[in-house]
Amino acid sequence: MLLRNQVEWALHCCAVMVGMPAERFLATKVLAEFHEVPKEYLSKALQSLSQAGIIEGTLGPNGGYRLAKAPSEITFLDVVEAVEGRTSSFACTEIRRNNPCRPTRMRDPKPCAVARVMWEADAAWRKTLRGVRLSDLAKTLESDIPAELAAKNTEWLLARS
């Protein structure tokens, strides 16, 4: 049970975009070089974010992506679900119905007890991710990364977009 590496890429791209001046676009090529990941494949992740309304893209020279909303309006869950999907990590196959002792016409008022627990855990996972916004991440990074490096990053990225 492992998340796609695109999830990591998408989150780091968002982290980078938070630090950009508003209205500035970052090209896929530049984001790919900055993170040293394959451009074409990263593009798929960014397309997912775009479709989800998290970022917006524009064409032509100086084109690329930027955040489509305020960083305080974008949660980790938004990003994760955009690339990983919204389906639970646990898929209930209703194995209980295979029980040979079970009357054929028996109905199930409630979902399977095992699935209920697993879905509850999945909900807790999502709740945690929903509780952290991109603005929170920006603040954390501010204390994690030296201001000098942050400035360099911004300069490097904007110079090529």
Add this chain to the structure above:
Amino acid sequence: MLLRNQVEWALHCCAVMVGMPAERFLATKVLAEFHEVPKEYLSKALQSLSQAGIIEGTLGPNGGYRLAKAPSEITFLDVVEAVEGRTSSFACTEIRRNNPCRPTRMRDPKPCAVARVMWEADAAWRKTLRGVRLSDLAKTLESDIPAELAAKNTEWLLARS
């Protein structure tokens, strides 16, 4: 990001074993037929549970598996981790080190901010699973499943083990 179907099987097998009289073993073949899943493959999941000390197996006729501990001493997390593993759902590849602006010799006092959030969510997931014991599941099933059917199940399973 989907859990193995063996996780579902393992949990349902545990649910069945909770209802058995102590010291009685259930054969893999019988558990497989009861759930209509491939016997050889289910066997792998049960082996994982056995190695984790959750169930214990014995050889020969009338052999099979039974719980190795009291149901109150076995959590969902124990079962899930036994078959799915203990590694986090998020793998941090330290993508931040690929940053071309970054000084080569720079050290990271803390783990990546993105990873910290993702791991926190993973911890919340595991915490929920750790909070539910097999004895809780048994109690839930008691109210979910008609006593009549539960008795039939036990009879069916023991008659073939």
Add this chain to the structure above:
DNA sequence: CGGTTACGGATACTTCGTATCCTTAAACCA
């Protein structure tokens, strides 16, 4: 001794994530 079972290794099959390529359409620029 012969049959039954857990156990574990080896091996295919299938699905899905990873990655690349190519075409199209839109935006910009000369």
Add this chain to the structure above:
DNA sequence: TGGTTTAAGGATACGAAGTATCCGTAACCG
């Protein structure tokens, strides 16, 4: 206007991991 740059998205190949089966071995029982 025409050429360049970029996102968008379809098609395809590759590899890893999950799924599934088969076989040989060792232990247990009648």
